[in-house]
Amino acid sequence: MSGILDNFQCPSCECCELGEKRNLVASIAAGALFFTGWWIIIDAAAFYDATEMDHAVHACGAVGTVAFFMINSISNGHIRGDTYNEGCFGTLAGRIWLLNGFLLGFGALISSMWILFGVYVVPGAANPYPGIAVFLQNALIFFATMLFKFGRTEDLWD
Template sequence: MAGFLDNFRWPEFECIDWGESRNAVASIVAGVLFFTGWWIIIDAAVVYSKNGELNPAFHTCGVMSTVAFFMINAVSNGQVRGDGYSDGCLGRTGARIWLFVGFMLMFGSLIASMWILFGAYVVLKVNVYPGLAVFFQNALIFFSSLIYKFGRTEELWA
């Protein structure tokens, strides 16, 4: 059972040459996901702010997730691997620490948004859309960060 997918081949899309445009495609998809996440939370903030159903403190998760997005994508893959990168603060080790802190902020924001969804909305049996908006904002920013960071690597597209 250990190698049952070894001979599986993904379908080839001959009409699209991914090699030339993988950076553009990854950037566009990541941008659309990032925009959609913020659009959802802005919509919830506008609709549910007057009723007091969306606590303004719940926006902290999205802000921290956005900061983590920029932290993760500020470090190139070459800096993490150490390909000719020895300058800067701590060199390759500093880049890895920066990336680790960025991922920890991202995961922390995603977990906190789940906590907000279930703790403040699902358990209390109130309108869950504001909690879903907080969660989907953070989930979409998380996925946009992953797509932008790893979708631009050549090894995944080859």
Template sequence: MSGFLDNCQWPKCDCIELGERRNSVASIVSGVMFFAGWWIVIDAAASYPSTTDFNHAYHTPGVIGTLAFFLINSVSNGQIRGESYTNGCLGQTGARVWLFIGFLMSFSALIAASWILFGFYVVSKVSEHDWPGIAVFLQNALIFFSGLVFKFGRTEDLWS
């Protein structure tokens, strides 16, 4: 069951052939998205310094998403498939559990950001400003997608 998508191929697009620049492009796009996410929430915190407009506890999903970003990308695809990581106390199973915990934290941060946006800013109208809630959601969405781009946008074939 683990390799049922191995034979599926994306359609070839000759106009976007990156070749050896694929890792560089994926890293730059991921970094820009990660930076933009934190920049947006820093802007909201600077624009609304009052705790009534933007509670500073709402930074927690962004921190958890950042930790999840590092957890997800600290395990290579070869370790997940069991090709390059055979030693250690848990081996391939430990790498898969580590990746699962990273994705679990990432999804949890995104769900918490959605809850903050809709629960505190859209529905109950704690503040007359909606931008802090939108900023928290955008931050976590950008961190989540930057983690996906950095994990799955790069290739390990060039490292050999």
């Protein structure tokens, strides 16, 4: 079964070809997602008091933000070994850094799901919106991280 999709090519659409504006569009879209995620949680924190929304739930968003910066601080060339690969911060250290960033990002997303269902949905809270806000914040930060990492191309930097 290997090679079943080797000759498959996606049809190209000329209206979706971004060319040199790919990095610009990916950066703006990722920034908008990141901003929207933080805006949702700030809105929920301003509207609900500490009895309805515990302040500890903000740790998920902070960890997701740290993961955003960790994942996007390493270039793809560094991971492949195309650029700087000597010394103590060579390719292996970059890959470990990227793995830790992904672990933090997935951990923040999973813990926000845990908060949503474990604190607000299953016990039957009167208003589950604070849990939904925590989950939406972390989901949007995670999608912004993936879009900013994989939506841009480094070919235009040369």
